[in-house]
Every structure is written in structure tokens, then in C-alpha cells.
Amino acid sequence: MVRTRLSLQEVVNKYDTGEDPTILENLIRAFRKIQALPSSKPDSFFTIAGYHGEPFVSQDPDNPDWWGGYCQHETVLFPMWHRAYLLRIEEALRNVMAGVDLFLPYWDECLAVGSDDNPVPWILTAPTFDLDGDTSNPLHSYTLQASIANSPTEQARYAKHEGYVTVRYPRSGLVGTPGDIEKTAIHNAAFEDPDTNAAYLNANVKAWLDGTVQILPDKDTPNVPDTYSVDARYKISLDAPNYTVFSNKASMAQWVKEQSGSGHGYALEDGHNAIHLAVGGFYEKNKYNADPIRGANGDMGDNETAGFDPIFYFHHAFVDYVFWTWQKKHDATAKGSIAIDPTYDGTTSQGNPGVSQGHQTRHEQPAYAIQEAQW
Ligand SMILES: N[C@@H](CC1=CC(=O)C(=O)C=C1)C(=O)O
16 A cells, blocks of 8 residues: 655644644644553554664674664665664554554655745644643653663763653753753753744754854864755755765765765765754764754754654654655666665674674665564
């Protein structure tokens, strides 16, 4: 059966105009239900969100690059893994809504470019949504039903306790150490009003999309990520000549180098990364500063916790839509029409559960994570 994902803006518009409020209402009901399932249940939001990064599984003591989440970044599996991941949450959303044929809408991230409209649809930022006698909005945030951590031995920078509520730019969600708890409380005290915060978030996402975001390097952290227009980056990625370089940053970087100076290119992963940073914010001393408002460290900004912010799935549904657009443009929609060039960086694993270090990655491989995690 073929299903078509509409954009979230279209779904919201059908609700706002009264043309068809049920698509949005059923989506809200479904998210409420998977978020309410006990965290141990396979279809629970907690279980599925937890595949991406934390809670980390096992450890490889011999591999310093090993990462304990299942998600794939900077490898050719990036688009494929996240495609399978979206299907998994879509399946869970349908399982809890008997008889309703749900799909996951994509947040059309570039729709508002060139207009004064907010880039983030209101349903993602409204703190409440009135439906069925319940005012919670499960797309605004998620409250952790169990604690998460990377490893008990490692610095607990991204560890979060049970009852933690996910946050976005300009707020901070760092509560892993007593020092962070104190700093976060001071930082967040300046950002208490949800409407003002939503305005900050929209302005930040707009600035990243337009390429006007201003991030001032500081003396501890002179590194600022690429701030070139995200809208342009997505569009440029569609010109990537083959799947390998389209799919991820590492392969694209090698391709750009090979173009002997005249090379210019962005992978799908690049624009995607920037939206994570725009929605989450990111500041880590001596690593990098992606914050116009310094100290914003929302969940979307780091790979460990991003999957717990419900906006993640609407963002990735857009990334998947860009992937599909590339496939159509490059005549690569038929089964077997995508090939990987193993001579590129980004085609072997750094090592994470299911894909051991140095393993040649193949596009069939999201299935590893699927089997291992019993998807
Ligand atoms: N770590 C990425 C941003 C990012 C990407 C993700 O895929 C993620 O889940 C969270 C954050 C960067 O520095 O650019």
C-alpha cells in the first residue's frame, strides 16, 4: 500500500481552516498514546527515541570512536538508517490508533523562506493543544519516563533524569552534573515565557535558513559551525552527482577535495545538521559554539538526546523528502538503483551497535540495527 506524507504545514492548514481537522487530531492522539506507553514497551516513544542515541548500549573498550547509539552519521547509511527509523515510529503511531491510517507529516523547512511567516509550524511550539479533554501537546516536548545516560563511567554531560522535559533553543537542557544543573537553572530563568521562546526559536531557524545567523566566536571556543544558508545547502545537495557523496558529510568532503579547488558541494547531512543546531542550540567549550544566545543547549543539538524531542521526527521526515527528491532527480527510485562507491570516506563504520568498526557499510545495513534492536 502506498501512503503519501503531506507536509505538516498542510496538515495544520487543514485543521486551521476546518477543511479536515482529523489528520492533525489523530496525529496528536497517536503521539500522546505512544508517549504514555510504559517505557519498556516496544512501541513506546521512549523505546523508539532511545534507538537513536542514549540510552547507550554496550561498550567497546578497544575503540575510542565507538558510539553507543544506533543512528548512523557521517556514513553512507545516514539517509537509509533514518528512513527505516521513520517507518518504525510511523508503525508505532498506527499500532496505537486502530483503524486510522496515519502518516508522519514532514516539516517543510524551506516553505517560509523569502516570506515573513514563521518557519516552525505553530503545532510544534504551542505548549498546549485542547483535544479530548486533554490540553497536553505531545509535539511540543516529551517528559522522560526513565533516566538516560551514555555510560556510567563517562562524563555525564548529556545524561538526563526521569521526569526531565525536553527543551529547545534558547533554553538549555544540560542537567547531567551539579555544575550544569546550576548553570542551566540560571540560563533558563531568563527564558521562561513559551511565546517569547517560540519567537526566539523561529527567529533562529529563519536566520540559519537564510544564512544570516550571527554567532560570535569567543576566546574559549573560536569554532563556529558552517552557517551558510540552510535553504541553499539543501538545494545544492540535490546536485550531488551520486548517492555516496549526496548521502553524508564525510564522503562529500572527499569529493569536494577531489574537485581540485573548484569543488563545491553539500551533502544531505549538512543542511540536516544545521537544523539540529538551530532548533537545539549547541555550545561546548573548546568544541564549538552554534549559539547566537550563548548557552542554549536544547536536546536537538546533540546526537545523544535529539531523538527525544518530538520535532526530530518532523525534521527527519523533511530530510527523507529531500532524499526522495534527489532520488527522483537522479533516476534512483527503483530498487537496486542506488550504489555505494567504497573508495570514499564515510563507507566504513566507526563502530556502533550492529555495525562494528571498520566494517564496509552497505545500504542494506539499516536492517542490522533493526534486527539487533528487534524493530
Ligand atoms: N552533531 C551535529 C548536529 C546534530 C546532528 C544530528 O544528527 C543530531 O541528532 C543532533 C545534532 C553537528 O554538529 O553538526
